[in-house]
Amino acid sequence: MAGPVKTRWTRTEAFNGYLMISPTLIYALLMLAAPLVMIVAYSFFKDGYLTVIHEFTTENYVQAWSDPIFRAILLRSVWVSVLVTAVTVGLAFPVAYFISFVLPAQKKSLWLFLITIPFWTSYLIRVFQWKVILSYNGVINSVLTGLGIVDHPLQMLNSVGAIAVTLAHSYAPFAILPIFVSLEKIDRSFLEAGQDLGESRFMTFWRVTLPLAMPGVIGAVMIVFIPTIGDYVTPELIGGGKLPMVANMIQQNMLKIDNKPLGSAIAVSAMLVVAAIALLFLMLNRRFLRGPKG
Amino acid sequence: MKSPALRLFSLAYLVFLYAPIVLLPVFAFNDGTIIAFPLKGFTLQWFDDLFTNVNLGHALKNSLIIAVSTAILATTLGIFAARASTRFDFPGKAGIMGLIMLPLVLPEIIVAVSLLIVLLGIGIPLSIFTVILGHVLAATPYAIAVLNAAFSSLDRSLEEAAYDLGEGKISTFRLITLPLVLPGIVSSCLMAFTISLDEFIIAFFLAGEQTTLPTYIFSQLRFPKQIPMIMALGTCLVAASIVLLTIAEYFRRRGIARTGGKDTGGFL
Incomplete structure (x- = not known):
């Protein structure tokens, strides 16, 4: 049987x-x-100096969250990620719109290809190049002093702004592609209908195009925000090690100090904070994610 | 629709994207140890340093071993997942695919740290092998994204025709399915190879005493004297990636054309 x-x-x-x-x-x-x-599991274990004692404790979380340095670093990481996400998605939307709505069909692939190429070239060297561009005797300062626009070179490195510009550059294609995909899906006759019914071009964009493109925008926000908060290289190279983010703190505890339970607790805390912010953002925008009605 | 402002903005955005890359060869051929304007003159010394550097050669060899292994393993795992997700329906599919695609959004440091804990916990010594384990995990979602496109544009009736004509499952896969998705497979291999070659964080945590190309570059960025050589290295890497990507894009488009699909553009 x-x-x-x-x-x-x-x-x-x-x-x-x-x-x-x-x-x-x-x-x-x-x-x-x-x-x-x-x-x-490790985040709930005890640290026994270079070994790990397999005993349940919440001490690591207490230690991490009561440390003002940890809170400051976590807050900075969240702030940098929010800033980077806003800049990246804000700059990416017009480009995605241009590729989808303005360019003729046969040129779209070429533009998408051009936008993805920098993403596939050495990440470390790309980040380092921003140091070259932004440094005291770097490219921007050479141009500005050379043209006599400023008398003294500007101090741009080692700032949250410099970190944000570099990260915005790193994640550019991640923001453009999802927005482009959702713009491509929009039925162009909706836009004509909007204008035929007497809406201005701006109002058509505001009431038809943007809401329909929101799934792509939300996707772009997620795919930029979540990895950015865990970036290690940019704070190290562009922030000069003076503006550490949460990944630098995880690395410190995991490798240098070798306190794996505390490092794990920091990693888990960071993941939970990221997840909470991401979920909150999705909740606030849930009306855009429902399928088209009727 | 004419929109000169939008066009101008998009071109400016491309300049922003390419500025760091365009500057690489400028400083790679510049005869000066300080990376700054004005330029001093033309030299090939930094490229010469590059090719005679033993440590770099060793790191490159490690990276190539890791990248080739990653390309093969990630594409193999990708083929199984892409085939399953495009051909079959089964309970829990969304959840399973979600887990497999998770490294796409998970910060790499989390992947690296959690793998480190497990590997040290079960006593596996860190080596290039452990880097391969991590890189396969990180590259598989990209492989699946490329292969999904190749498999989903595959016309199922072609396979059914082969079954009807008496071919078995395996020979149908070999004679019909494989040739149709082959461009996708090549493109996936190239992509996984490129991702692995460039990946830093996972290698930084899991390579132990070994160096890979990115961890070597990172260690040298601290020494101002080494920067011109790194610029020369960057120039070579950019040239290599552009060649690889052009080949990958060629195969991707050919794959779409072969299966009669419509080009949706992009890798993601």
């Missing part, structure tokens, strides 16, 4: 689907899900 039942079950679509996805799923479970569970 077992034979035919088994044969039938192995022929189902669900079984074949699970079978097909199993190698990738097992890899993700072992290398991603299990480590994430472990880091949460």
